[in-house]
Amino acid sequence: MPKISIKAETLFHLGSFQVTNSLFYSLFILAFFIYLAYEYHRQSVSGHYKGLYYLINLVLRLLYNLFESIVHDKIDTFFPLLAAFFIWIIVQNWSGLLPGVGSIMVGIKEPVSHTQTLEEKGEAPSMAEEEKIEQIPLFRGNNADINATLALALVAVAMVQVYGVKFLGFFTYIKKFIDISNPVNFVLGILEIMSEVSKVLSFTFRLFGNIFAGEVLLTIVAFLVPVLASFPFLILEIFVGFVQALVFSMLTSVFFSLAVSSHH
């Protein structure tokens, strides 16, 4: 039975900060993004357009048209963040499907604390029991770590509030949450605050649940039928990765357009 852990496993510590295997893998993807941006800039400045220039133009134009149909005239303010969400999430999801992710294991020494074993056994532990080597995957899809999806969700909901204040003014925006003119409106304002918190949780668990469940599914199917049976599930996971990126960015764009529209 393969070992599946909900928590992303720690590879090493920087001081007291734990570097997990999902964070480690996302740094490679970040380096890939930096290379893409540098190459696109070089091609667009020099005028020698190769395939990459046209490909990135196509993707950005499709995203621009998609988000313009939702946010209409404020597309130029919102587009960088929305397209960044989409491209970040889709590339992170798809890179978690590459061969080697989740299957290349490293041995990490897990030191067992001495005081605990002394209390349990009442005698000094022998040298063989001090450290055990645990096999953990070296790479893990970034969105299969709840910290990563929580970070994305917090950024999205925080930017909704920022854009609401920027376009409507602080007091007009706060009136949505704290409205003391009417007891009914006061309760509605409290419900609005709870709804913002539930947006964070729903963003987090939707993305995490889809991607982590996909990883578990692929692991279990590969364990049960090692030959060829994972192929349709890989296609499904490619589709799910695309849909979750689309849903995250489209929901964020809908929340943006709701926040900056003056209602009542």
Add this chain to the structure above:
Amino acid sequence: MSIEAAKMVAVAFAMGVGAIGPAMAIGSIASKAVEALGRNPEAESSIRTAMILGLAFAEAIAIYALVVALILKFT
């Protein structure tokens, strides 16, 4: 009943019952979307956007049940 057996029953129950509501919701959303598309084929892109959005919200509930089942199983 031992704790392991209770855990297995809980995992199966959580996912099984937790998928009933979202399945009905998704079927109803998709059927209304297709019906609206049949009445007004010109509004295809806005119907599609609204349908995907509605599907995402409904599917998220099933994912919450899945996350609870996974947490129960793996801890």
